[in-house]
Amino acid sequence: MTRTFKALMPRAFLAAAALTAFAAPAAFAQSAATTPMQVHAMAAQPALNLSAYGEVRVAPDMATITFGVQTEAATAQAAMADNARRMQEVFAALSRAGIADRDIQTSGLNLSAQYDYVENQPPRLRGYQASNQVTVIINDLTKVGTTADAVVGAGVNQINGISFGLKDPKGAEDQARVLAVRALQDKARLYAQALGVELGGIRSLNEGGGYQPQPMPVYAMARMQSADASTPVAAGEMTVRIDITGTYDLGN
Known part of the structure; x- marks a missing residue:
């Protein structure tokens, strides 16, 4: 029995070695076939990140x-009582100036x-x-100066x-949005052309x-009150601005 066992050992070893030899190339072939596909999937598409704004x-x-x-x-009681009395006169002046209660808020x-x-x-x-x-x-806005004068006359000493x-700012905002998108598109086309890509x-x-x-800022408006004319206030113009950022895909 000892001789029979020794005789079988080389054959079993050869079979295992052969199985390993056939299995290893197959595993290598599978790895080589999938590696390029994985690299291609991980490659990010070129992109262009830009910012622009529009304002009106x-x-x-x-x-x-x-x-x-x-x-x-x-x-303290006297200070608060005097303040309350004068503020009542201010509220009455605002009412006479046509200011609605909903437009007045204690801040x-x-x-x-x-x-x-x-010292010491x-x-x-x-x-x-x-x-x-x-x-x-x-x-x-035509009542800004006269309203300021009215409240100063009623007791206001701080402006x-x-x-x-x-x-309603929506109309101006929408105009600024359109201008911002146009500016962003123009900038994107310029960059793509300069880079030579689509x-x-x-x-x-x-x-x-x-x-x-x-x-x-209002500087010493309370001291500008005049018996001949209301305090001059210039509204001018204001700027409404929309800022945007965008990301574009780039071709080859």
Whole structure:
């Protein structure tokens, strides 16, 4: 039996070796056939990333003014009471000027202690300061100056700023969008021509920017009140801008 087992061993080994020899080339052939296809699938198509903008200038048709009344008194109660009385007069003046209640909004209400500071001495309480801030929308630009004068005459002693805007900015935004897309297309064609390749379709398009009211500083408007004429206010024009970015496919 020992001789029989030894005689069979070489034949089994040869069979296993033959199986391995046939299997290895087949596996190699399969790997060689699929590798180029995988590389081709991973190759990204050339693309062109660009940005452009479009803007239009339009005349505003509304204004927003922020103003307030600031009062001081020896006690907090007195400061608030004086402020409330003067603000009631301001609201009455706004009503007479034709400003609707929905266009008036309190935007700030503050009360703070006021101190005098002397070197080498502790702070000394001087009194209290009350402040009431109101934001008003004016839909008729011809009334901006007269409205400012009216509230100053009623007791307003702070005017913090004015901004001009559009009641419905969609029309101006759409015009800016069209101009932005045209600019993006022109830029894409120019780049493709310079590169000597064919311009493909657009892959993605993103928008940014848009309408924003444009604030303008108001310097000492309260001191410009005159008995002969209303405070001059120039609305000018405002810019509505749309920014876009796009990705185009490129050919060979």
